[in-house]
Amino acid sequence: MQPDEQQIAEGFLFTDQYQLTMAQLYYRLGIHERRARFEHFFRSYPDYGSHQAGYCVNAGLAWLLDWMSRARFSPRDRECLARQRGRAGTPVFAPDFLDWLSRYGSFDGLRLEAIPEGRVVHPNTPLTVVEGPLAQAQILETALLNQLNYQTLVATKAARVQHAARGQAVLEFGLRRGQATGANAGTRAALIGGAQFSSNVGVSHVLGLPPKGTHAHSMVQFFLALGEGELAAFRAYAEVYPDDCLLLVDTVDTLGSGVPNAIRVFEELRRKGHQPVGIRIDSGDLAYLSIQAAKMLDQAGFPDTLIVLSNKLDELVIWQIIAQIEAEAPRAGLDADRLIRRLVFGVGTRLITSRGAPALDGVYKLVAVQHHGQWLPAIKRSDSPEKVVTPGEKQLWRIYDARGKATADLVCLADEDPRRQEELILHHPSDPMRWRRLPRAAITALEPLLVEVWREGMPVGQRPSLEDMRALRQADEQRLDAGVRRLINPHVYHVSLSERLWELKQRLMRSALAQPADTRGA
Secondary structure, eight states: OOHHHHHHHHSTTOSOHHHHHHHHHHHHHTOTTSEEEEEEEESSOOBOSSOBOSOEEOOOHHHHHHHHHHOOOOHHHHHHHHHOBOTTSSBSSOHHHHHHHHHHOSSTTOEEEEOOTTOEEOTTSOSEEEEEEHHHHHHHHHHHHHHHHHHHHHHHHHHHHHHHTTTOOEEEOOGGGSSTTHHHHHHHHHHHHTOSEESOHHHHHHTTOOOOOOOOHHHHHHHHHTTOHHHHHHHHHHHHOTTSOEEEOOSSOIIIIIHHHHHHHHHHHHHTTOOOOEEEEOSSOHHHHHHHHHHHHHHTTOTTOEEEEESSOOHHHHHHHHHHHHHHTGGGTOOHHHHHTTEEEEEOHHHHTTTTOOSOOEEEEEEEEEETTEEEEOOOOOSSGGGSOOOSSEEEEEEEETTSOEEEEEEEETTOOGGGOSEEEEEOSSOTTOEEEEEGGGEEEEEEOOEEEEETTEEOSOOOOHHHHHHHHHHHHHTSOHHHHOSSSOOOOEEEEOHHHHHHHHHHHHHHHHSOOOOTTO
16 A cells, blocks of 8 residues: 555554444434443454463553544545546535544544453453443444454463463464455454564564574575585574574474484584574474483583474473373483473464354443533343343443452442442342342452553553553463363353443443334334
């Protein structure tokens, strides 16, 4: 795209057509400046088929706020919309509406609350709350869901990969397999969710990390084609990068030539006063090859060199590799724990695409409108109880039990403070038969999760660093029950509504169901 085309495609018009047509309808009815409240939440955890997530990691907020800061309705945007015609050949967007967009086409009038990036989050809880003029809040929907759903999805996958890796380093290798420049967002999310480093040079530098990588098979192939061989390729790489030498050993024969040739080069480096980093294996039975390669490296006097594994890795594959090493390494005379501590996992396609669950079921729903200075709750009916939107102005609280573990997320009305209640009654969001009483004495802490992040056209508060977001994730993960973190069939984490919010929801549902259909004109 040309620069001006990119501005149109990725600026204020980075939205769906129906957001703009609804905004014009609101304008025509004179309600476009009526204050409204929308909530972004997801309905279910990612389900990868053979395994499921028991929690998600919130991500994407800072990049959304950056986009909101830049997005302005431009003269070129106006030209595009002015040219658009409906089926009858008449303009879709009227000049007076375009005049209004030219004056107010930004997100400066909105106020946002959100759960900070890096926090563990759960279904049917408000992750992001948007409040402000109805038309502006409506137009924001598409970009908000685009930015937040994908990064939350990838951050969640990365957290699972890191959990399977038992704290060993995870490198994000997905740039070549990601969806165009959206892979940059995926890299950022992976680094929040659990990857320590990435091969993505640009985003790594933006986030203050050194990019990581080795070399491709093509480098060895080039030397092979010239008749110089794998050893010559390794020597050339070691000469240029003597202190960062990590060699890809599976181009020809991993154990027959790759590892022996790497050892020869490592010995030459050591004689020159350099310490080799390690080897990378990108094909074959990675667990078996790791054991055999470690044995060869140990015997050659390189017990501390890393073994980087890559090729179609995800949380289950890593889990299986480690389990196989634990079972087979002792029979090869190796300490399994010590070998596992040498491993680094390069995870690419299955992380950046969240293979098995390529989209998060995140939605953006109207929950309240302002009328004569008063907020009126809004509800959406559905034949599926789990899709009935919880109405009203709300706050989200996390409940910690006597062990200090997170036991439930409680959605309350905004004017409720559960810390002042002697007993909490927790209702399932959609099932009237599922509820429980929780005495205050059984609770060690109640934490409000939503904080203000955007006001009057600017982000609120200091932008969190990558380290801040990682620290939040690690703290939240440690406060989850082990069952919730299971990779397969995780324990269900409880999300509940307060007594007052449950009663409001039921009252509005009864009222909505009691309204007869309008048959005028039928």
